[in-house]
Amino acid sequence: MDLVKVRAPATVANVVCGFDVLGFALDAPFDEVTLRRIDEPEIRVIHRDNFGLPTDPQKNVAGVALQAVLDAAATDIGFEIEISKNIKPGSGIGSSAASACAAVAAANRLLGNRFSKNEMIRFAMEGERLASGSKHADNLAPCICGGFTLVRSIDPLDVIEIDFPPLFVTVIHPQIEIRTAEARGILPRDIIFKDAVRQWANVGALDAGLSKGDEGLIARSLEDHIVEPVRKPLIPMFDEIKAASLAAGAIGGGISGSGPSIFMLSVSEEHAKATAKAMEDVYSATKITYRTYVSPIASKGVQIIDSR
Amino acid sequence: MDLVKVRAPATVANVVCGFDVLGFALDAPFDEVTLRRIDEPEIRVIHRDNFGLPTDPQKNVAGVALQAVLDAAATDIGFEIEISKNIKPGSGIGSSAASACAAVAAANRLLGNRFSKNEMIRFAMEGERLASGSKHADNLAPCICGGFTLVRSIDPLDVIEIDFPPLFVTVIHPQIEIRTAEARGILPRDIIFKDAVRQWANVGALDAGLSKGDEGLIARSLEDHIVEPVRKPLIPMFDEIKAASLAAGAIGGGISGSGPSIFMLSVSEEHAKATAKAMEDVYSATKITYRTYVSPIASKGVQIIDSR
Numbered sequence: 001m002d003l004v005k006v007r008a009p010a011t012v013a014n015v016v017c018g019f020d021v022l023g024f025a026l027d028a029p030f031d032e033v034t035l036r037r038i039d040e041p042e043i044r045v046i047h048r049d050n051f052g053l054p055t056d057p058q059k060n061v062a063g064v065a066l067q068a069v070l071d072a073a074a075t076d077i078g079f080e081i082e083i084s085k086n087i088k089p090g091s092g093i094g095s096s097a098a099s100a101c102a103a104v105a106a107a108n109r110l111l112g113n114r115f116s117k118n119e120m121i122r123f124a125m126e127g128e129r130l131a132s133g134s135k136h137a138d139n140l141a142p143c144i145c146g147g148f149t150l151v152r153s154i155d156p157l158d159v160i161e162i163d164f165p166p167l168f169v170t171v172i173h174p175q176i177e178i179r180t181a182e183a184r185g186i187l188p189r190d191i192i193f194k195d196a197v198r199q200w201a202n203v204g205a206l207d208a209g210l211s212k213g214d215e216g217l218i219a220r221s222l223e224d225h226i227v228e229p230v231r232k233p234l235i236p237m238f239d240e241i242k243a244a245s246l247a248a249g250a251i252g253g254g255i256s257g258s259g260p261s262i263f264m265l266s267v268s269e270e271h272a273k274a275t276a277k278a279m280e281d282v283y284s285a286t287k288i289t290y291r292t293y294v295s296p297i298a299s300k301g302v303q304i305i306d307s308r
Numbered sequence: 309m310d311l312v313k314v315r316a317p318a319t320v321a322n323v324v325c326g327f328d329v330l331g332f333a334l335d336a337p338f339d340e341v342t343l344r345r346i347d348e349p350e351i352r353v354i355h356r357d358n359f360g361l362p363t364d365p366q367k368n369v370a371g372v373a374l375q376a377v378l379d380a381a382a383t384d385i386g387f388e389i390e391i392s393k394n395i396k397p398g399s400g401i402g403s404s405a406a407s408a409c410a411a412v413a414a415a416n417r418l419l420g421n422r423f424s425k426n427e428m429i430r431f432a433m434e435g436e437r438l439a440s441g442s443k444h445a446d447n448l449a450p451c452i453c454g455g456f457t458l459v460r461s462i463d464p465l466d467v468i469e470i471d472f473p474p475l476f477v478t479v480i481h482p483q484i485e486i487r488t489a490e491a492r493g494i495l496p497r498d499i500i501f502k503d504a505v506r507q508w509a510n511v512g513a514l515d516a517g518l519s520k521g522d523e524g525l526i527a528r529s530l531e532d533h534i535v536e537p538v539r540k541p542l543i544p545m546f547d548e549i550k551a552a553s554l555a556a557g558a559i560g561g562g563i564s565g566s567g568p569s570i571f572m573l574s575v576s577e578e579h580a581k582a583t584a585k586a587m588e589d590v591y592s593a594t595k596i597t598y599r600t601y602v603s604p605i606a607s608k609g610v611q612i613i614d615s616r
Contacts, residue, residue: 017508018508018512019505019508020505020509021505021508021509021512022512150509150512150513150516151509152509152510152512152513152525152528152529153506153509153528158513158528160512160513160516160517160525162512162516163519163520187501188501189500189501190498190499190500190501191498191499191501191504192497192498193495193496193497193498193499193534196499196504196507196508196534197327197328197329198461199504199508200325200326200327200329200504200507200508200511200512201328201329201458201459201460201461201511202460203508203509203511203512204326204329204330204458204460204468204470204508204511204512204514204515205458205460205466205468206512207512207515207516207519208458208468208470208515208519209468211471211515211516211519212471217460217468220460220461220466221460226501226504
């Protein structure tokens with residue numbers, strides 16, 4: 001085998017109360033990469049999109065992740081990676097995670113599936129570190145594992161797959177840029193203990209709601225008194241989008257990752273589509289351009305779609 | 309019906325990472341109360357133990373809780389309550405909660421079961437407020453509901469029953485006093501954001517571990533970087549008790565409620581008993597007197613044992 005083609009989905013991290021910890025996978029949008037084995041011990045990056053991302057493998061998220069795979073595999077082959085991104089960088093739905101996971105999953109397949117999910121997430125974390133300046137796995141875990149995940153710890157890496165009921169996601173991406181590093185920079189060093197207690201009550205309750213398939217409990221737990229108040233001023237019309245979504249039948253939601261995308265959960269595709277329409281109506285009355293996506297929470301993460 | 313006899317179990321609140329939020333019920337020790345209907349619209353408190361607790365109903369935890377029931381029931385009857393406590397006040401295993409829950413559950417039965425579990429917890433919360441100066445329900449919820457509970461919110465009250473695998477509990481109660489109000493007073497107003505993130509990761513993971521019956525995950529999640537470091541200096545030999553317990557086969561544990569009791573979880577009764585022995589050995593080498601208890605996490609909370 002010397003060619004593998006892979007699809008890696010967008011992901012929503014944080015999930016309101018679960019900052020740096022919770023995340024889930026979407027069906028779409030997704031990135032596609034084609035990885036070819038080459039005999040030279042090097043990494044070549046080719047872009048098939050117009051995002052102007054670096055081709056220097058040491059400055060490219062996928063390149064750095066692939067280097068981590070090569071280092072661990074102790075092999076003298078190399079990779080040529082062709083990347084077709086559909087997830088816009090800086091959108092807040094795990095664009096860099098999708099690049100890194102696609103690259104790592106393709107490389108793992110080419111190398112005979114020698115690495116576990118946990119190892120793949122660790123390699124991809126090198127890419128995330130390049131993208132955001134800090135090591136985190138809350139987009140990587142659902143991108144590799146699919147479904148709903150909780151990252152209990154980064155070091156040692158401890159990823160838990162959470163059971164979840166059928167849920168639909170609406171994402172609106174206002175076409176403004178928020179850099180992850182900036183969005184992290186405005187977070188406080190200290191928080192009020194009482195607020196933290198409310199937050200961990202909600203994380204525990206959200207987990208229980210997901211496991212039990214209790215939609216009312218999920219809705220009540222989607223509350224964030226710590227990060228949302230600090231970050232929402234970066235996102236135009238955040239409160240209006242949220243209010244319109246709830247009025248349209250969504251059960252709850254908030255900032256996706258570090259924004260600017262906003263996500264909402266619904267119990268049916270019909271409600272998720274009505275939510276998309278309600279969100280679009282809010283931005284249509286402004287000069288903000290946007291894209292919306294409707295998808296189930298996807299039980300599958302990154303997928304091999306071709307190998308020869 | 310004009311007499312109801314009730315048993316209310318000891319409970320462990322906080323459960324390491326879940327400060328103010330998580331709790332579970334034991335089989336033993338338990339308090340017993342006998343409640344009699346009287347025609348005068350008043351509350352009489354009789355003690356059948358030697359703890360010297362107040363008999364003035366406005367200063368007694370059970371009395372205050374009963375008054376909350378009478379107020380809500382808008383009835384002109386009264387109650388005489390006879391209390392036999394086995395759970396020593398100030399032990400950190402929900403002594404005041406057991407008094408309040410026993411009283412409320414007995415009164416509810418006498419009044420024809422007109423109140424829900426949530427309403428009973430709300431009445432009992434008046435007793436907890438008297439005992440500790442703050443309203444909390446992390447002992448009351450498991451005392452009323454049994455099993456493992458999460459209190460997502462006090463106002464409005466939102467109690468979630470968490471699925472859990474068979475687990476055994478060892479409690480050691482060193483005979484020193486820590487007042488709940490004092491133990492709360494030493495807690496910081498602010499905490500480091502990063503520590504809070506670790507804490508809610510552990511709460512979510514503990515929840516998932518309980519629901520899935522994943523003992524390894526439960527063990528890894530029983531971690532507290534916020535409250536335990538501040539409170540453990542109040543408890544003699546805390547680190548030694550913990551280390552000896554883990555060496556004896558317990559999977560994890562920590563301070564029960566606000567202490568001084570220490571609890572440990574084990575996957576079998578055999579391990580729980582070995583843990584008790586290991587704990588006793590630590591205190592036996594000192595002048596500290598103690599009591600130990602071994603019990604499963606009990607699926608039943610407060611129980612009516614007689615009514616006529």
